[in-house]
Amino acid sequence: MDQETNFIIEQNNVKVLGRGTKPMILAHGFGCDQNMWRHVIPAFLDDYKVIAFDHVGAGASDLTRFDQSKYASLEGYAEDVLGICNEVAGPGTIYVGHSVSAMIGVLAAIRQPALFEHLILVAPSPCYINDGDYIGGFNKSDIEELLEFMDANYLGWSHALAPTIVGNPDRPEVAQELENSFCRTDPEIAKHFARTTFLSDNRSDLLKCNVPALILQCADDVIAPRTVGEFMHRELRESELYLMKATGHCPNLSAPEETIGAIKEYLATHGT
Numbered sequence: 001m002d003q004e005t006n007f008i009i010e011q012n013n014v015k016v017l018g019r020g021t022k023p024m025i026l027a028h029g030f031g032c033d034q035n036m037w038r039h040v041i042p043a044f045l046d047d048y049k050v051i052a053f054d055h056v057g058a059g060a061s062d063l064t065r066f067d068q069s070k071y072a073s074l075e076g077y078a079e080d081v082l083g084i085c086n087e088v089a090g091p092g093t094i095y096v097g098h099s100v101s102a103m104i105g106v107l108a109a110i111r112q113p114a115l116f117e118h119l120i121l122v123a124p125s126p127c128y129i130n131d132g133d134y135i136g137g138f139n140k141s142d143i144e145e146l147l148e149f150m151d152a153n154y155l156g157w158s159h160a161l162a163p164t165i166v167g168n169p170d171r172p173e174v175a176q177e178l179e180n181s182f183c184r185t186d187p188e189i190a191k192h193f194a195r196t197t198f199l200s201d202n203r204s205d206l207l208k209c210n211v212p213a214l215i216l217q218c219a220d221d222v223i224a225p226r227t228v229g230e231f232m233h234r235e236l237r238e239s240e241l242y243l244m245k246a247t248g249h250c251p252n253l254s255a256p257e258e259t260i261g262a263i264k265e266y267l268a269t270h271g272t
Contacts, residue, residue, distance in 0.1 A: 005087040012080055013060040014088055017041065018050040023089035025051045027081065029099030029123075029250075030197050031158075031182045031190060033059025036098070039256035043264070051089055055101075056080065057189035066189050074100070074200055078107035085115045096120040096263065098252055099223070100197045106236075107202065109211040118270065119213040120263055123249050124232055125224040127201040134203070135227040143198050150191055158182035167220055167248025174254050206235035213239040214266040216251065216259065223249040240266065 008014060015034065018024075024044055026037045034052035044050050054061040055077055070076040081104060085093050093116050097105035102124030109116045128136045129143055138146075150157040162179035163169065182190065213236050217229030226243075233241040242262050246255030 004083075008080075008083045008087045011056060011062045011065050012053040012084060013062075014051060014053045014084060016049065016051055016088060018045040018048050020044075020046065020048040020050075022048050022092065022094065023051060023085075024048040024094040024096065025053070025081070025084065025089055027053070027095070027097040027101035027105060028055065028058065029101055030193055031058075031178070031185055032098070033181065033184070035059065036181065036250070036252055040252050040260055043260040048094070049089070051084065053084055055193075057193060058185055063186060063189065068192060071192065072196060074104050074107055074196060074202065077101075077104045078111065081105065081108040082112055082115070085112070089115070091115055092117045094118050094120065094267065096122065097124070098122040099124070099249065100200075103200070103202050103205075106209050106213075107205060110205060110208045113209075113211050116211045118267065119209075119211050120216070120266070121213055121232070122216045122251065122259065123218050123221055123224045124215060125228045126203045126206055126232060126235075128198050128223070129201070131201075134231065135225065137223060137225045137228065138198075147191075147195060147198065150194055154187040154190065155183065164222055165248065166250045166254060167218075167222070168254050171254065174248075174250070177253060178250060203231075203235070206232060207237070210237055212270065214263070215239055215241045216244055216262055217241060218244050218246050218248060218251055220247040221249045242266070 028036050033054045057066045095105045102121035129140050130136050158179050163175040166175045166178050233239050246258050251259045
C-alpha cells in the first residue's frame with residue numbers, strides 16, 4: 001500500500017468490505033458517518049467490494065486535516081471522493097451518496113466521469129433555497145435562522161431538528177440515532193459543513209454530468225421535497241426517478257429494505 005493510499009485511508013477512515021470485485025462506495029450525509037449505512041451494507045457484501053468512509057470532520061476521520069478553505073464548497077469533499085476512487089476503488093465504481101453526498105458525487109463524476117459507472121442519489125438536493133420557480137424547500141431566511149440556531153445552541157439544534165429531518169414520528173428511536181450522530185460530530189466542523197451544505201447551489205452543474213443516475217426520492221421529505229427530485233430528474237441527462245414509500249430524509253435508517261431493493265433493482269436492470 002503506497003503513501004497516498006495510506007493518507008486517504010487514514011484521513012477518511014476508509015473501510016473496505018465484501019467479497020466481490022465491483023466497487024461500491026457509500027457516502028454519508030451531513031451530521032452522520034459511515035455507521036449510518038450499517039443496515040444497507042450487508043445486502044451488498046456478496047457481490048461488491050463495498051467501500052465506506054467518513055467525510056473529514058465526521059466519525060473517525062482525521063479531524064486535524066479539516067481545512068476551512070478547502071471545505072468551504074462541496075468541491076473540497078468531491079476531491080476527497082476522487083482520492084478514494086483513484087486509490088481504493090478504481091474505474092467502474094457504483095457511487096451511493098445520501099443527502100449532501102449525492103451532490104458531492106455528482107461533482108466528482110463531472111471531474112472524472114470514467115471512474116463512475118452509476119450514481120445512486122439518495123434524497124438529493126442541488127439547492128435547498130427557493131429561487132423563483134425553483135422550490136428547494138426553504139426560504140433564505142429559514143436557512144439563516146437554522147444556522148443562527150445552530151451557532152447559538154448546537155445541542156439544542158440537534159435535539160430539535162433530528163425528528164423533523166428523519167420524519168417517522170411513530171419511531172422516535174430513529175430520530176434519537178440521528179441526534180446522537182449529530183452530537184458525536186465536532187460542533188465547529190459541523191457548523192462549517194452546515195453552511196457549506198445549506199448555502200450551496202449546484203443546479204447548474206447537473207447538466208454537466210453524463211454518468212447514469214438513480215434518484216431515490218422519499219415521501220414527505222422536508223429537506224429535499226419531491227419538487228427537488230423532479231427537478232434533478234429533468235436536469236440530469238441519464239437519470240431515473242424512483243418514488244419511495246419511505247418517509248423523511250434518511251431511508252438508509254428508516255427504510256433500509258426498500259432502499260436496498262430499489263438499488264438492487266436499478267443495478268440489475270442496468271446489467272451491473
